[in-house]
Amino acid sequence: MAAKHPGVAHTLAVEPYGLRVAARHGETILSAFRRSGIPVRSECGGRGLCGKCQVVLQEGAAVTPPTGQEERLLGGELLARGYRLACQAAILGDLRVYVPPESRSVLLQVASRGLARAVRLRPLASRVRVELQPPSLRDVLADWERLKWSVEARTGRPVRLDPELLPHLPVRLRALGWRVDAVLWRGELVVDAAEPREGEGYGLAVDIGTSKIVVHLVDLRTGETVAEAKAENPQVFVGEDIIARMTYALREREGLAELKRLVVDAVNNLAAAAISSGGVSASDVLAAVLVGNTVMHHIALGIDVRGLAASPFVPAVRGTVDVPASFVGLRYGRRALFPPVVAGYVGSDAVADLVATGMHEEHEPAMLLDIGTNTEVILNTGEELLACSAPSGPVFEGGHLRFGMKAAVGAVDRVEIDGGEIRYSVIGGTRPLGLCGSAYIDFAAEALRAGLLDSRGFFRRDSGDARLRRGEAGYEYVVVPADESASGHDITVSEKDLSELRLAKAAVYAASMVLLEEAGLGPEDLRRVYIAGSFGYGLSVENAIRIGLLPPVNPSAVLQVGNTAVEGARLILVSEDTLEEAERIAASTGYVELTAAESFPRYFRRGLRFP
Ligand code: FES
Numbered sequence: 083m084a085a086k087h088p089g090v091a092h093t094l095a096v097e098p099y100g101l102r103v104a105a106r107h108g109e110t111i112l113s114a115f116r117r118s119g120i121p122v123r124s125e126c127g128g129r130g131l132c133g134k135c136q137v138v139l140q141e142g143a144a145v146t147p148p149t150g151q152e153e154r155l156l157g158g159e160l161l162a163r164g165y166r167l168a169c170q171a172a173i174l175g176d177l178r179v180y181v182p183p184e185s186r187s188v189l190l191q192v193a194s195r196g197l198a199r200a201v202r203l204r205p206l207a208s209r210v211r212v213e214l215q216p217p218s219l220r221d222v223l224a225d226w227e228r229l230k231w232s233v234e235a236r237t238g239r240p241v242r243l244d245p246e247l248l249p250h251l252p253v254r255l256r257a258l259g260w261r262v263d264a265v266l267w268r269g270e271l272v273v274d275a276a277e278p279r280e281g282e283g284y285g286l287a288v289d290i291g292t293s294k295i296v297v298h299l300v301d302l303r304t305g306e307t308v309a310e311a312k313a314e315n316p317q318v319f320v321g322e323d324i325i326a327r328m329t330y331a332l333r334e335r336e337g338l339a340e341l342k343r344l345v346v347d348a349v350n351n352l353a354a355a356a357i358s359s360g361g362v363s364a365s366d367v368l369a370a371v372l373v374g375n376t377v378m379h380h381i382a383l384g385i386d387v388r389g390l391a392a393s394p395f396v397p398a399v400r401g402t403v404d405v406p407a408s409f410v411g412l413r414y415g416r417r418a419l420f421p422p423v424v425a426g427y428v429g430s431d432a433v434a435d436l437v438a439t440g441m442h443e444e445h446e447p448a449m450l451l452d453i454g455t456n457t458e459v460i461l462n463t464g465e466e467l468l469a470c471s472a473p474s475g476p477v478f479e480g481g482h483l484r485f486g487m488k489a490a491v492g493a494v495d496r497v498e499i500d501g502g503e504i505r506y507s508v509i510g511g512t513r514p515l516g517l518c519g520s521a522y523i524d525f526a527a528e529a530l531r532a533g534l535l536d537s538r539g540f541f542r543r544d545s546g547d548a549r550l551r552r553g554e555a556g557y558e559y560v561v562v563p564a565d566e567s568a569s570g571h572d573i574t575v576s577e578k579d580l581s582e583l584r585l586a587k588a589a590v591y592a593a594s595m596v597l598l599e600e601a602g603l604g605p606e607d608l609r610r611v612y613i614a615g616s617f618g619y620g621l622s623v624e625n626a627i628r629i630g631l632l633p634p635v636n637p638s639a640v641l642q643v644g645n646t647a648v649e650g651a652r653l654i655l656v657s658e659d660t661l662e663e664a665e666r667i668a669a670s671t672g673y674v675e676l677t678a679a680e681s682f683p684r685y686f687r688r689g690l691r692f693p
Pocket residue numbers: 123124125126127128129130131132133134135167168169170
């Protein structure tokens with residue numbers, strides 16, 4: 083092979099896609115994949131931490147030697163078989179790589195619907211039909227005043243002009259023959275003079291999660307979702323959790339702008355997909371309501387996140403942010419409304435969870451948990467609301483686990499151990515690629531019941547179970563043998579995996595207990611526990627209680643409510659009363675900072691054990 087110089091392109095052949103892409107001398111394989119849009123898992127954002135970006139190279143491939151991270155994460159056996167980490171191996175010549183099934187990004191299971199209360203319809207955006215007299219030499223009233231007076235005569239309320247409309251107003255009124263629908267935002271801002279249509283139009287309800295984005299297209303006349311679209315949050319390439327996103331936003335040049343562009347582009351693309359599948363004209367989309375945790379909220383608005391990144395973790399703004407859609411970069415609708423957040427780590431998604439479930443109105447103690455890379459816990463004591471946020475990390479989404487993966491096609495999502503036999507189910511019914519978070523919880527609970535595991539998370543060496551063995555990283559249990567898996571490797575759960583699970587569940591347990599203690603309550607006082615979010619939707623409640631992830635309550639008191647964040651956004655979009663309710667909730671919820679809670683370390687230590 084002829085020697086090539088830095089800056090000169092090499093050719094990267096990528097299997098099984100049959101692609102040939104250009105690569106720069108010295109760049110990593112992952113970097114070349116990203117530029118070419120080749121989907122590959124990279125949960126740690128290419129930092130050599132997650133071990134998910136594995137590729138297989140032919141012998142003697144022109145790449146840099148294995149790094150320490152590769153030796154640690156892959157081990158000698160896989161390295162000898164040609165496995166490398168795409169984020170570590172730098173390209174030194176033409177190359178052929180194979181992306182094994184376990185490294186491919188695959189379709190995610192995302193809860194896109196959830197429990198939602200009925201609300202009185204009073205959409206944030208509405209239409210008012212007016213027929214104006216055209217101006218004449220005897221009637222030289224200006225265009226805006228002509229429109230304003232007619233709208234006020236119809237609504238009985240004073241209205242204001244959206245400055246974004248003004249430049250286009252003369253053209254609109256004349257092109258439409260002075261018969262228009264004035265589009266009113268929150269009853270008083272005229273944001274458009276549109277072609278007359280039946281009905282109020284449509285709006286977008288958007289849940290910007292750290293991992294996933296869900297968009298609903300909502301008919302403002304009925305309040306119902308007519309189409310939806312969902313996708314992985316593309317910011318995931320810089321890392322799985324909000325800490326990684328903030329670090330990127332603060333450290334990289336144009337980092338915040340890049341993250342904002344990624345998320346706004348994704349929302350626009352999902353909105354386009356929903357509009358298309360709903361058979362709706364894009365011009366009939368009037369507005370959007372967007373919820374998310376406080377970091378996603380700030381990034382989508384282009385707000386500097388340094389206040390959130392360091393103690394005392396203060397957001398730039400807590401109240402409702404109501405801006406032109408163009409300010410955010412949304413291609414659809416005239417306005418974008420971001421409901422209020424509670425605090426630096428309890429965002430508007432948690433407020434939306436509450437308005438959708440109505441938990442805040444209950445008169446007996448109830449708790450809501452939205453479990454993800456960051457877990458929000460809200461306690462209704464029966465008299466007041468208390469909230470906190472626990473850094474549970476990416477474990478529930480398969481991160482930090484040897485064979486962990488998101489709840490996607492190919493993930494084992496359920497595990498049962500019965501009389502020495504193991505049974506599992508796989509999302510999509512394919513051969514297993516790995517285990518998602520709910521499978522680890524099932525496994526731990528079943529292994530505890532079967533006496534394979536002790537409360538410290540160690541396998542009982544004397545269990546005599548043939549699936550238990552000593553692996554490279556200590557004792558491990560074979561859940562899926564090589565001849566059943568998609569990759570041809572055994573899929574195992576190790577004590578190290580269980581240790582990661584214990585750390586994550588201890589954070590959630592401690593957060594719940596700190597709130598209960600603040601209120602002078604115990605788990606036995608809870609009459610209802612709501613589990614929100616995609617992860618919680620696929621969870622076995624009994625097993626989550628068995629391992630101590632959820633408080634020890636009667637399983638029948640637990641409601642798995644799905645994506646109540648997007649449902650709450652929808653309710654706010656179609657009901658001004660609900661927006662006012664959200665503002666009251668955010669203003670009155672007491673925030674408990676766990677890092678300052680004296681009892682947190684005690685509960686965390688207790689939570690590290692299996693009950
Ligand atoms: S180890 Fe390569 S992306 Fe995480």
